[in-house]
Amino acid sequence: MNWKEKGGLLLLRALIWALAGALFGALFAGLYGVFRYFEYAEPVALLAAAATSGTVTAAFYGAMKVALLGTMTGVLTTVGYLIAFSHPERMLPVMTAAAAAGVVTGSLYAAAAEMPQRPLGQALTGLIAGLLGGVGLAGVQRFYSLELDFVAVSGIAVVMVGLLFIFLVQRVSVRCARWVPVQLSSPAVAAVIGAVVAGSMWLIGSTTSMGLGVAEKASIDAMLAQVPSGLLGGGLGGGLAGILLLLFGVDWRVGRI
8 A cells, every 4th residue: 555545544534533523522512511400420420421422423433324313313303392392491301202203213124124233232332432431531530630621521532432432342242232132222222312312402492492591591502612622622532543543453444334
């Protein structure tokens, strides 16, 4: 491989991982704000945000068809719910409805499509990698009392979680394929993605809702204000992780569907 081909491959790898990292970082920053809004302690919020973001990003990275199905289901369910009930004051009913719709559409997809691998294995790997990465972040935050700059924190989180995902994906996916029937795998992933999409749409819609108080709107605005920083940091960290994987000869495509 000449230097032009290697440079092109390096750029492509960095771009793919930067896109995945940007998704992770945006979710991570937004979800951290959501968990803090519900008064979770800071280490718990970091852990929960990293785990949830890892799950969703891994589903898109390794099981894109099911993830896109869950996204579409979440969007359509949320739009229908908001039309039927104006703007609900609570997030949970919207997320529950989207998750239930995700179970239905995921079940139909599993019955109709040929699925040689289990998308739940990808999502579970992302969950485990996110949990481990969140533990690392919470530990650093606890012992060094770092200010949460989401450009830096999201970038570090993406590198940690991404490398853990590559290391764990085959081990987790093989066990998941043995233990979880394919008929349960797609519905579970579609339900999780649908619920996260519904929650995100509710938050965005809340900024224009007349049913929320000034303090609640201010809290939601503060959550959303962190998302661009998370997106930037995640994109930079993801690009760096992609380059490192190529330079060290790691097969980044392992476990993909």
